[in-house]
Amino acid sequence: xxxxxxxxxLRGSHLPAGQxxxxxxxxxxxxxxVKALSDISITVTEGDVHAIIGPNGAGKSSLLNCIxxxxxxxxxxIRLRTAVAAGPEAAVGEAEDSxxxxxxxxxxxxxxxxxxxxxxxxVARSFQNIELFAHMTVLENLxxxxxxxxxxxxxxxxxxFGPARNQEIEHRHLVEEVIDLLQLQAVRNKPVGAxxxxxxxxxELGRALCLQPALLLLDEPMAGMNAEEKEDMARYIxxxxxxxxxxxxxxxxxMNVVMDISDRVSVLDFGRLIADGxxxxxxxDPAVIEAYLGAEEESDRG
Amino acid sequence: MxxxxxxxxxxxxxxxxxxxxxxxxxxxxxATGVINFAQGEFLLVGAYMFYTxxxxxxxxxxxxxxxxxxVATIIGVLVERLILRPMVGENPISIIMVTxxxxxxxKAVVQAFYGTTPKSQPAILPRSSVEFLGAxxxxxxxxxxxxxxxxxxxxxxxxxxxxxxxxxRAVADDQQAAMTMxxxxxxxxxxxxxxAAVSALIAGVLLGDISAVDQNxxxxxxxxxxxxxxxxxxxxxxxxxxxxxxxxxxxxxxxYWDAGLAGVVPYIALVLILLVRPYGIFGETxxxxx
Numbered sequence: 001x002x003x004x005x006x007x008x009x010l011r012g013s014h015l016p017a018g019q020x021x022x023x024x025x026x027x028x029x030x031x032x033x034v035k036a037l038s039d040i041s042i043t044v045t046e047g048d049v050h051a052i053i054g055p056n057g058a059g060k061s062s063l064l065n066c067i068x069x070x071x072x073x074x075x076x077x078i079r080l081r082t083a084v085a086a087g088p089e090a091a092v093g094e095a096e097d098s099x100x101x102x103x104x105x106x107x108x109x110x111x112x113x114x115x116x117x118x119x120x121x122x123v124a125r126s127f128q129n130i131e132l133f134a135h136m137t138v139l140e141n142l143x144x145x146x147x148x149x150x151x152x153x154x155x156x157x158x159x160x161f162g163p164a165r166n167q168e169i170e171h172r173h174l175v176e177e178v179i180d181l182l183q184l185q186a187v188r189n190k191p192v193g194a195x196x197x198x199x200x201x202x203x204e205l206g207r208a209l210c211l212q213p214a215l216l217l218l219d220e221p222m223a224g225m226n227a228e229e230k231e232d233m234a235r236y237i238x239x240x241x242x243x244x245x246x247x248x249x250x251x252x253x254x255m256n257v258v259m260d261i262s263d264r265v266s267v268l269d270f271g272r273l274i275a276d277g278x279x280x281x282x283x284x285d286p287a288v289i290e291a292y293l294g295a296e297e298e299s300d301r302g
Numbered sequence: 303m304x305x306x307x308x309x310x311x312x313x314x315x316x317x318x319x320x321x322x323x324x325x326x327x328x329x330x331x332x333a334t335g336v337i338n339f340a341q342g343e344f345l346l347v348g349a350y351m352f353y354t355x356x357x358x359x360x361x362x363x364x365x366x367x368x369x370x371x372x373v374a375t376i377i378g379v380l381v382e383r384l385i386l387r388p389m390v391g392e393n394p395i396s397i398i399m400v401t402x403x404x405x406x407x408x409k410a411v412v413q414a415f416y417g418t419t420p421k422s423q424p425a426i427l428p429r430s431s432v433e434f435l436g437a438x439x440x441x442x443x444x445x446x447x448x449x450x451x452x453x454x455x456x457x458x459x460x461x462x463x464x465x466x467x468x469x470x471r472a473v474a475d476d477q478q479a480a481m482t483m484x485x486x487x488x489x490x491x492x493x494x495x496x497x498a499a500v501s502a503l504i505a506g507v508l509l510g511d512i513s514a515v516d517q518n519x520x521x522x523x524x525x526x527x528x529x530x531x532x533x534x535x536x537x538x539x540x541x542x543x544x545x546x547x548x549x550x551x552x553x554x555x556x557x558y559w560d561a562g563l564a565g566v567v568p569y570i571a572l573v574l575i576l577l578v579r580p581y582g583i584f585g586e587t588x589x590x591x592x
Contacts, residue, residue: 068482069481070478070481070482114481114486115481115482116481116482116483116484116485116486116487117484119481119482119483119484120484124482125482127478127479131476131478131479131482132476132479133471133472133475133476133479133480134475134476135471135475136471136472136475140468143468144468144469144472144480144483144485145483147465147468147469147472147483147484147485148483148484150465151465207483211483211484
């Protein structure tokens with residue numbers, strides 16, 4: 001349900017729904033002798049909420065870090081497909097792409113790129129242990145999400161009035177829409193460090209959304225929350241998906257939470273992919289049941 | 303009374319130049335975590351670069367300033383790229399040793415090219431003086447305060463408002479998150495060194511004009527340590543308060559007590575502050591979790 005008319009699309013991808021957006025191709029990651037990921041292949045489809053689940057230490061965060069460029073896998077390749085925007089759909093501040101035909105699909109290999117270049121391609125993320133700019137306000141954190149869409153020149157940005165000012169106002173519009181969507185109005189001008197944990201998690205989601213991501217990576221957005229907060233967060237993620245049509249890759253430790261909101265689920269255990277399919281298929285998979293029951297017993301003892 | 307006002311003007315002028323020098327130091331520490339012991343030598347090199355453009359090459363004042371800023375930027379970026387980037391991830395003591403080595407190198411290069419005798423440079427700021435409450439205050443000191451205030455304000459606005467300034471604060475706050483916002487941390491590091499070199503250049507040129515272009519500029523630059531310890535290693539407003547305080551303390555001690563003692567007083571203050579408030583007045587108290 002659309003509660004108000006949003007002027008800006010928060011979705012940064014222009015691929016048609018149903019096409020492969022992200023391809024993880026035989027990725028292996030080692031830390032010294034420890035194999036964190038072995039031969040992982042996953043395809044994320046445009047328009048999906050794709051959950052990656054698994055017990056603690058299964059390699060979920062490592063995989064996410066490989067996608068966003070914080071880790072570089074020794075083997076395999078991760079590719080992101082992007083399409084050129086049609087005129088009116090172009091993101092705020094994005095230069096009009098002249099010359100290139102609308103809808104042209106390009107494939108980028110993420111595996112060798114530094115994190116900031118991957119972010120500029122439209123991959124936004126949140127972290128398991130909140131990584132916000134604690135000394136800044138909520139608004140400043142969200143405006144930083146607009147960084148990649150702002151003009152480049154150092155000198156132009158020093159003259160904060162005139163064109164730079166207009167640009168800022170335009171970005172502020174989009175940021176306010178994100179604030180609306182995630183109901184952060186009341187804390188807009190509060191320093192982030194002083195906010196409650198659950199709200200910080202929401203601000204982090206908002207900051208990632210402000211990038212107008214082609215792909216949103218969420219690392220345990222519900223970790224450390226009680227049942228009610230988890231439900232709220234699930235609601236926000238669904239809003240982001242349904243209202244803003246952003247493709248989401250979601251890591252979750254708790255299997256039950258994600259089954260309801262995901263279109264597709266991949267299960268990792270000890271760095272291997274043990275199942276990949278719709279939530280129902282995955283739920284019925286004997287390997288998944290075994291991995292999870294094992295993990296449950298362990299955590300019961302701990 | 304007139305003597306007091308005179309000393310006040312001298313102290314504030316020294317203090318605002320110190321604040322500029324300390325600004326560069328804080329910039330580098332905040333953005334990159336490096337404690338730069340070569341900050342005084344950046345002042346020295348800045349002053350000599352300007353001298354080269356203005357006196358040796360006979361460039362007009364504006365062009366000489368532009369020349370100085372360009373060269374300072376290049377030196378800042380090169381130092382970051384060639385000397386400090388390979389040190390990323392090394393332990394802090396090694397990095398400090400490298401910046402101490404850098405300070406000796408820079409001083410030696412300046413001596414090799416220009417010798418150790420003071421250089422005379424035509425006055426940039428007017429040498430006349432103004433009467434104020436019975437005191438005769440040299441105009442160049444007042445203008446030095448004004449210039450330093452303008453530069454410090456410009457830097458503050460840059461950090462608060464501009465896209466790159468905000469990106470620098472973001473890197474200082476959380477490097478990993480900054481990277482995933484599409485900010486190139488390497489570019490920010492280079493920018494921090496370049497801006498630090500430029501602020502040191504301005505401080506060096508002002509100092510050269512109100513005193514002389516010689517090796518003492520580096521010694522003056524060493525006083526950034528009491529300044530940043532007082533203001534807080536990572537605080538931009540702290541540099542202003544710290545700079546003015548140390549400048550006044552130095553000047554008043556020289557005027558009313560003992561000129562020899564004045565050279566030591568800032569460092570006595572440094573030790574006292576470390577005993578009482580190790581994070582400085584505005585510094586962020588870091589709680590280490592082990």
